Amino acid sequence: MNAPISRDRRFAPEALAALEGELASRFAERAVVNLSIREQHGHGEGLADAALPDVVVFPHTNEEVAEVVRACAAHRVPVIAFGVGTSLEGHVAAIHGGVCIDLSQMNRVLEVNAEDLDCRVQAGVTREQLNAELKGTGLFFPIDPGANATLGGMAATRASGTNAVRYGTMRENVLGLTVVTPEGRIVRTGGRARKSSAGYDLTRLYVGSEGTLGIITEVSLRLHGVPEAVSAAVAQFPGLREAVQTVIAAMQMGIPVARIELLDEVQMDACIRYSKLEGYEAKPTLFFEFHGTADGVAEQAGLMQQIAAEHGGGEFRWAVAQEERSALWKARHNAYYAALALKPGSFGFSTDACVPISRLADCVLETREDIDATGLICAIVGHVGDGNFHVLVLFDPNDPAERAKADEFAKRVSMRAIAMGGTCTGEHGVGIHKLDALRAEHGEAVELMARVKRALDPLDIMNPGKTVPL
16 A cells, blocks of 8 residues: 655645535535545556545536535635546645545536537546547547547646647647636536637646646547558667757758657666567667658658668558557556556656757756666666656665655656756646746746736635645
8 A cells, every 4th residue: 555645734624524525415425535535546557656636526517526625715725626636746635635526527528629629528438439539530549648548637637648749738728618606606618610709718727737726527638540551660879868869850950750759778678578578689669650641641750761771770560450559658658657667666756857859868868877886776767758657666665765865866857857958847737846947937027927826726626735735
């Protein structure tokens, strides 16, 4: 079981008792105080720390979410939104106790407008569920963070993933939202038009707010046409520098690669063992995917192969059939679990950073040198087409000194990226782990963020202690 975070409760026991009674009366078995359910909702994916909520509520409608929030506001009890718990920076830990609103049962696809290439879904719909619903329409939703996350959670954390280099992030693909505000009002932002100059862009304010300004209950999304042709390839390199320089050259030439993923030698070794990838070596490796017309895909692939060869890349191994591509990307998406298997009994966490593409080689190589100096077992993976990479850090949960070493290393990854003109997080978000890095990155602008938080959530009940330091 995960270790508990010490909590600073902000409300009196009698306030919680009164609130629990109200929620039980209104929601019956959908308001849960069972310890095992609370434990499941006290941490995200891959975190070694947990902070349990006092109650977990499973609403079915926008109005029910609003009811819960109004009750919490009346008693000044914190509210934490929960999808399926795949976040990585402590977003769902109830560090001040309170009520967890689990949105997983709000899982209906509300409308699909094929002619306009958009749809509207409840927040609990997962990306895999949406794409299953879209089969036969000729459309798909491309944002793929790896985990089968809920679309509400993906909007709240401004997620992206393997396809971001071509299709963008959630920021570019969310058209509008339905949000429950801290006082329990239901508001709708954005719309189905592809552009608008009407008023403040509230949609972009809530996308990436990590549940600290309101609870996202519905999401309107941009869809994309399924490409006529898709092919994938794998190329291995003698060193990290050669692999990263290949990516930089491809991006500078403007080759429209759909996915370009880096696995260093440690991560590749783990994936070979865990996913039974045959015929590969434990070397720095790039996974590519190309989308478009048959002729366009062939041209992109040929250019990419030429660039890789110029940088010492080995033979391209192609995966054109759907089954082959699925196996390849499944191995990539299982990278976290593959890395954990390198050190049985260990805990792991993933940190990410993003830098301008021209500094990617410097940042990745310096990070690898830092890993080697620490003696920790860490693997580097990355959506390197947009300068974003991740480090999976393993440590012994029973060794406080090793945990401290892992935490200090993660801080250096953030600060190194910021010093190179980048950001402390390209897609994981801030949560509770990167508040200091946020200050280092944005300076005085953090106070403006804090003013927005205070203005919209004056009682500080929406996921308090996360995202923006107050």
